[in-house]
Structures are given as structure tokens and as C-alpha cells.
Amino acid sequence: MRNGLKWVVATGMFILLVAMIILGLRWSEVKTSTNRAIFNSKMTPTILIPGSSASQNRFDGLVKELNKGVNKHSLLKVTVKETGAMTVSGKLRARDQAPYMVVAFENNHDGYANIKKQAAWFNKAILMLQKRYHFRRFQAIGHSNGGLIWTRYLEQYYQAEELQVNVLMTIGSPYNFAEKSINNKTQMLADFIKHRKALPTDLTVYSILGTETYDDDGIVPEESVEAGKYIFQKQVAHYTQITVTGDDAQHSNLPQNDQIVQLIQQNILPKPMGSELNRPKS
Template identity: 35%
Template sequence: MWRRIALFGGCLFLAVAVFGSIKAYSAKVKDADLSKTTPILLVHGTHGTENSFNGMISRMIATYGHSSDKVIITVKKDGTLVYDGTLSDKSKNPFIQVVFENNDAPIDQEAKWVDAVIKDIQNKYNVTQFDAIGHSNGGLALTTYAEKLADDAAPVMEKLVVIGTPFNDLDEEDNAATADFIDVANRTEALQDYIANNGKLDSKLQVLSIAGDLDDNQVSDGVVPVQSALSSRLIFANQVASYSEKIVTGSNAQHSDLHENTAVDAIIANFIY
């Protein structure tokens, strides 16, 4: 009896040793080589989930045919990255969706998580360049990353799309009801910080800012004032290779619906592809 237990224990130890070594080895093997394509990184806004960009990703793949495959990277509260999905060497402009388990974290923390994801996909997939799309505060996290955390060793962010991003916060008193402005009604501390650091942006970056105008009166998308979203011009214009703006109007321009709007899909596809 004892011999059988000892034998079983020895076999179990051997199995753990073998499979443990396989797991460790597999972790070092790149899942795919994406060095010859441009992945598209997506970052949701506050309280967003993996469902935030699911619809847009599916529509973009089906409608435009310039992207294939997607992977979801969940950033756990302790910073651990969990991958769901598989990419291959044949993946074309694949979508890499970033999901924060703590989806109400400060922007600076989200930017650090974005930085961790970018470094990980550089190692895992040999990513050398990428495009990025951020909805709402996801656009702030990407902008903070671009200004404060990106370095010469990191993959190059070639194009950035910000959708309904509150660069000058949400107060209508700080944001007049007009899209035709040289400056906002009042610069918030956050906007001033973005402007102060815009000299650190990559001069080759291309930026598209999309604002929602729910009632076609240049007030807001129901959450973010149009002027706040378009105060991106004070940050990016004359600092990057190209900067453009689009205003989407109508009932589908509501803040949470912007990434479910096919007009927004088309604007992004025209810019990204």
C-alpha cells in the first residue's frame, strides 16, 4: 500500500514538473508576430465593460473587411493581464480590446494600465506600431499615456481616435454651447495639464476627435459638452502631424450610443484604414 502511494506521489511530482515546465516555456513563446500589421487598441470609458466595443468591432470587421480577429485583455485590479482570444501571424489589423476590472479608476491609473498592456503586446505579439480608439474617459487615458508614458522603446501610436472625450470636464459653465471657438469658456485644471504637456506628443501622430451633438444645438451628447470634446483642438492642433474633428448629430449621438453609431463607424474606418 505504501509503495503504491509512494509511486503515485512520484508520478504526480513528475507530472507537475513536466507540465509546470511546459507552462513556463509556453509563456515565453509569442502567440503571433504582428510586426507587419497595425493592431487597433480600444479603451472604454468609465463603467465600461467588454461589451462596450463588441458591437463596433463586429460591425467594422463585417462591413469594411480591413480587420480580422480580436483579443480582449482584462486588466485585473492588481494589474494582472488576462487574455481572451487568439491572434495569429495572419491576423490583419486585429482589434485588441482593453477592459479594466476596476472601471472607475483615476485616469492616471488607467494610463499606467494602458502602458502595461502596450508593453505586454509588444513582447507577446512583437507589435511595433498600433492605432488607438478611446471612448469618453478612455480617450483621456490614451492621451495621458501619449503625453506622459510613451517612450522611444514603445510601439508607435500612429493614429488616435477620441470619441466623446471630456477634455474640459462636464460642466456647461466651463463649456459654451458652440463648436466654433478659439478657446473654451473656462479651462479646467485637467485641460491646462494636457495643454502643458502636449509638447511631449509624437509629432507624427494623427488624431481624430469625434463629438456627439444630441439635439443639433452644439450643447452636448447628453453627458459631455461639445466644446469639452472639441477642446482636443487646444491639445493636438499644431502639435501632431494631423488633427481633424467630426460632429455626429441626432438621437444616436447620445454619449453611450456613440460607439454603437454606424455613422461613427464610417468616420473611424475612413480615418483608420
């Protein structure tokens, strides 16, 4: 009886071991296939993060303007819930190599503590998008707090072995929140400066500053946007600050500003036929 029981147990363990080996091989094949698709992908999406209080629809007007030309691209929208669950809307058109992907958050409130959470949620979202759509290279745009979320993500989560960001444009991003003096660094700015060495050294950054008045865009102080230079200068490959004025230079209108639309077309979006991005020369 005991010998029979031992035989049953041994047989069961052998079958379990064989099953685990087969499942492991299949998982390895799937992962290898996915990694190969990502490595060989020509897709370079433009990924956009809105600011606080904004939804996944924040960039609808901007994308509409960008799609007025010959090269029209798909728009995908992701909203990350506080649980980490995600909803995805929109459809990727066949052979579209440069879609727009917007990542927004159910908890879209302001504050440094929330920006930390949003960066962690964004990390999950971009990995999901990469797995689903098989891309490695991408361009980044962040409006207001969206630029802060991008910065936190790049310093804390970004892995150059898995993804490659070509260029980042921050639009009216308050790197020192409401402070007007660099001598009064917020904890967020101090942390960004402390961890700046984690930023990719081959990154091109454009920081857009809007001026509705002489010293701000109606909400964000000019000095707060300019504080970004203490994070990016002499760390990334290129850092350029650009000031826009006139119509739609108010903070909430900046994504639809004609000058900014033109800057995005010239410096962020891939050229047709998958050619290299426009970048300032060294």
C-alpha cells in the same frame, strides 16, 4: 584546511560567474530575437480603450459592424486588475495582421485620479501585448474617458523608440469634464495642455463630437470635447474635429453610430494587404 576551503569558495564563485554569463547570453539572445520580430512585424492592431463604467465588452457591437465587410479581424480583450495582473481572452487568427485589441480596467471609475492610474495600467497592458504579439505600429481609439486615458498615456508613457502610433480617434472625450467654459479649466485639462509637447508630432488625431441636442450628446458638453483642440492643435501632424448627429448620437451610443463606423473604416483601419493608412493630406 584553510587552503581547501579557499579552493572550494573560489571554485564555487567561478561556477556561479560562468552560470551568470551563460544566462546573460541566453537572455540577450531572447531579447534580440524578440526585438527583431517586433521590428520586422507587419501587424498593425487597432487598440481600443472604453470609457468609465465600461467593461472589455464595450466595443463588441462596433467590432461586429466593422467585421461585416470582406476583411474580418480577430478580437482580443484585456482587463487589467488593480494589482496590475491581467486577464486576456480571445484568439488571434493565423496571419491576421490587423486585429482589434480592447484594453479595459477592473477599476473603471470616473475621475482624474483614476484616469492617471488607468493610463499607468494601460502602459503595462500595451507592453504585454507587444511582447506577446510582436507589433510596433498601431492605431488607437478611445470612447469617452478612453480618449483621456490615451492622451495621458501618450504624454506620460509613450516611447516612440519602442512603439509607433499612427492615428488616434477620440469619441465624445470630455477633455474639460463637465465644464462648458474654457476659462474654467479643470486640473486635468491644464495638465494635458502643460505636457502637450510630449505628444508625437507625426500623429493624426480625429476628435468626434456627438450632438443629441444643440450643445451636447446627452452627457458630455460640446465645449468639453472641443477643448481637445488646445491640446492637439499645432502639436500633432493633423487634428480634425468631426460632428455627428442624428440616430445613435447620444453619448453611450456613439461607438455604434453609422457615421463613426464609416469614419473608422475610412481613416483608422489599415487598408487591405498592409498598405498605408488613409490620412488627410498636408
